[in-house]
Amino acid sequence: MTRLALPPQATQVGLAVDIAAFAMHGGELHALLVQRGQLPHARDWALPGGFVQPGEELHEAALRELRTETTVQLEPRHLEQFYTFGEVGRDPRGRIVSVAHLAVLPHGTVSVSGGGHTLGAEWLSAHRPPRLAFDHQAILTRALLRLQLRLEYANLALEFLPDTFTLPELQTVYEAILDRHLDKRNFRKRLLAQGILIPSGERRSGVGRPAQLYRRAKNVRVAAL
Amino acid sequence: MTRLALPPQATQVGLAVDIAAFAMHGGELHALLVQRGQLPHARDWALPGGFVQPGEELHEAALRELRTETTVQLEPRHLEQFYTFGEVGRDPRGRIVSVAHLAVLPHGTVSVSGGGHTLGAEWLSAHRPPRLAFDHQAILTRALLRLQLRLEYANLALEFLPDTFTLPELQTVYEAILDRHLDKRNFRKRLLAQGILIPSGERRSGVGRPAQLYRRAKNVRVAAL
DNA sequence: TGAACTTGACGTCTGCCGGACACTAACCCT
DNA sequence: AGGGTTAGTGTCCGGCAGACGTCAAGTTCA
Numbered sequence: 001m002t003r004l005a006l007p008p009q010a011t012q013v014g015l016a017v018d019i020a021a022f023a024m025h026g027g028e029l030h031a032l033l034v035q036r037g038q039l040p041h042a043r044d045w046a047l048p049g050g051f052v053q054p055g056e057e058l059h060e061a062a063l064r065e066l067r068t069e070t071t072v073q074l075e076p077r078h079l080e081q082f083y084t085f086g087e088v089g090r091d092p093r094g095r096i097v098s099v100a101h102l103a104v105l106p107h108g109t110v111s112v113s114g115g116g117h118t119l120g121a122e123w124l125s126a127h128r129p130p131r132l133a134f135d136h137q138a139i140l141t142r143a144l145l146r147l148q149l150r151l152e153y154a155n156l157a158l159e160f161l162p163d164t165f166t167l168p169e170l171q172t173v174y175e176a177i178l179d180r181h182l183d184k185r186n187f188r189k190r191l192l193a194q195g196i197l198i199p200s201g202e203r204r205s206g207v208g209r210p211a212q213l214y215r216r217a218k219n220v221r222v223a224a225l
Numbered sequence: 226m227t228r229l230a231l232p233p234q235a236t237q238v239g240l241a242v243d244i245a246a247f248a249m250h251g252g253e254l255h256a257l258l259v260q261r262g263q264l265p266h267a268r269d270w271a272l273p274g275g276f277v278q279p280g281e282e283l284h285e286a287a288l289r290e291l292r293t294e295t296t297v298q299l300e301p302r303h304l305e306q307f308y309t310f311g312e313v314g315r316d317p318r319g320r321i322v323s324v325a326h327l328a329v330l331p332h333g334t335v336s337v338s339g340g341g342h343t344l345g346a347e348w349l350s351a352h353r354p355p356r357l358a359f360d361h362q363a364i365l366t367r368a369l370l371r372l373q374l375r376l377e378y379a380n381l382a383l384e385f386l387p388d389t390f391t392l393p394e395l396q397t398v399y400e401a402i403l404d405r406h407l408d409k410r411n412f413r414k415r416l417l418a419q420g421i422l423i424p425s426g427e428r429r430s431g432v433g434r435p436a437q438l439y440r441r442a443k444n445v446r447v448a449a450l
Numbered sequence: 451t452g453a454a455c456t457t458g459a460c461g462t463c464t465g466c467c468g469g470a471c472a473c474t475a476a477c478c479c480t
Numbered sequence: 481a482g483g484g485t486t487a488g489t490g491t492c493c494g495g496c497a498g499a500c501g502t503c504a505a506g507t508t509c510a
Contacts, residue, residue, distance in 0.1 A: 013240045013277070015311075015322055052238070054320065058311045084309040084324050086240075086283045095279065097240055097322070099309050168458070185460070186498060193496090208457030209505040393487070410489070411469060418467090433486025434476040 014096035018049030020143030030123035041133035070121035077159035166211035243274030245368030255348035266358035295346035302384035391436035
């Protein structure tokens with residue numbers, strides 16, 4: 001295929017990705033936020049993100065930004081584009097279109113620190129975040145909506161947990177994401193009826209009766225849109 | 226807010242919109258396709274679309290392209306961004322990122338003709354389209370999926386019909402979009418139970434028993450994602 | 451060592467919703 | 481008047497979600 005020139009009417013814009021990355025810590029849903037080190041919005045909290053480089057795929061850019069802006073050790077268990085924010089005035093530097101991504105990081109992704117141009121990175125409450133730069137509050141809100149949709153639909157909750165987990169732990173993930181309480185018995189019924197969880201040995205959690213450990217069945221895959 | 230320069234690492238890419246526009250004709254779901262008049266893919270069928278202009282919002286660009294590439298007289302009844310296609314090799318002219326939109330055009334949007342750089346525009350089968358340029362087949366497939374989702378979820382089916390319509394007509398819309406047959410009695414039960422349809426006078430359709438005409442209730446709004 | 455505490459595991463009933471299924475009603479045409 | 485065509489209607493059944501309280505199996509601490 002011959003390489004053709006871009007036609008003159010092809011508007012050039014800045015292309016960026018932003019990532020709403022979620023993880024569970026202490027029974028709460030957290031989002032990964034960075035503190036900006038540059039203008040505009042210096043010292044404000046923001047979603048990690050940045051410009052796509054030439055020849056770089058969108059999801060690659062998202063992964064790279066995650067790794068350089070924040071020091072996360074683990075690969076995301078799920079990464080999905082969910083909306084594109086392109087409003088004219090959304091960034092004071094000019095026309096910048098951002099393809100927003102939703103990422104799920106597995107359990108154990110604890111220590112993060114700022115890298116690149118950021119002052120720092122932290123896991124902060126996903127449902128009640130601090131004031132965010134640009135239109136990042138809107139992005140985060142939409143990411144949460146999408147996460148909640150995916151939860152019921154595909155089985156994203158499992159991606160938040162280690163390979164083996166207990167049912168009460170799984171329920172905590174659901175409750176943290178949906179931000180409401182669920183009935184214990186109905187939850188077990190529903191989840192076990194799906195037949196994607198297989199039991200193994202036992203385990204004791206500090207106090208109380210030990211819970212059965214489960215592992216996800218091999219064949220289970222996350223459904224696309 | 227001071228206007229700041231784009232940082233040097235801000236990759237410039239071509240920003241485009243493509244539109245998968247749907248309408249019903251003769252009980253079949255059709256998509257609006259244009260025949261390209263320029264390289265690449267000259268004379269091939271493609272989705273209407275083009276470059277976003279400076280200072281133009283994404284949805285405005287989608288509307289403009291619909292109007293200039295094809296001569297549709299009516300405003301879309303629904304317009305929604307649903308996915309962004311940015312794969313590096315998707316366009317031989319260079320890095321072009323396209324924000325794909327789903328549009329629903331109302332009944333009566335019949336005559337279309339090519340405008341701008343296109344040789345022509347036609348309504349063609351949405352489920353079995355001809356071979357399409359670029360990655361437009363993938364875009365169309367995803368648009369159909371989204372349309373099917375929205376159908377059950379919001380009430381997009383009503384947007385395909387004139388203000389007043391019969392239940393069998395509405396059922397045809399559902400069947401055309403889902404590409405499968407539905408049971409008459411269950412369909413009526415479901416739809417009427419939602420309480421968003423209000424009856425009015427009668428009507429005779431060429432042959433057979435006349436059907437009740439309905440109108441949508443005032444307060445009904447289409448839900449967002 | 452045993453009593454108190456903590457947390458896990460379990461089943462029934464009820465209402466709603468979706469799917470299968472066949473006949474009568476109203477109008478047109480000839 | 482009769483045949484053709486399409487609109488309109490109700491029941492039964494199975495599955496799913498939600499409400500609800502008690503017993504079981506450990507740990508902790510006096």
